[in-house]
Amino acid sequence: MEVKTKQQGIKVVADVLDIIGGKWRGPILSYICDKPRRFNELKSILGRITSATLSKELRYLEELRMIERVEIRTETSSAYEYRMSQHGKSIKTLIQHVVEWGLQHRRVVLEEEIIP
Amino acid sequence: MEVKTKQQGIKVVADVLDIIGGKWRGPILSYICDKPRRFNELKSILGRITSATLSKELRYLEELRMIERVEIRTETSSAYEYRMSQHGKSIKTLIQHVVEWGLQHRRVVLEEEIIP
């Protein structure tokens, strides 16, 4: 698979933006990336997200094969955690590229504002 | 400038998504990237965008220092074109990274669907 037309490239970019875009999906992925997280753990790290929203976003990221919901059983209890899928892990590098460019962007914009 | 906390990293990512996200900003940048474009040229390439929307998006990308609006004067007429700023050009590489990851993502998701 490769990009043959600009139209296709644009669609591929839109796919990716759908995954890391929106208000929460980027942050959620970035926290799960570090280590598997429990539902309420994510909820408290993320701050102002509601259960309903977090639930929806997690379902969607699962559907996209970015994360997996796994049951953790002990003798006495069971719990769930969310972790990156094998494929999901690969987005970490991309996010690093995004951050790098974003920092450069800030430098440029700030400099222009300091020395107009 | 560097990222010291995850919170900062998340903000930087949000900055970038604001630039290439939304329905039109990615496509607009990608067409201007190739070569300078006129307003109505963009409008017709982009297809279903209205003047009002295109106008808003272009103003915003200018404000972000991604593109520049330049007047082209001849003896008999004047016209405007939009071109990437020096800084704006640097996003091309990032978009390539995004496309590469996006293609990999498609491969993974499609394969899983073919062989469930």
Next chain:
DNA sequence: CAGGATCCATATGGATACTG
């Protein structure tokens, strides 16, 4: 040709309340 002004449709995420 290159837009601005105004008003409107829809999608995203939020508030609230509830369940096993």
Next chain:
DNA sequence: CAGTATCCATATGGATCCTG
């Protein structure tokens, strides 16, 4: 703890009409 169901607020982009 880990969610779901329902309803709702706001933001993004669109439709339409107008201008120099």
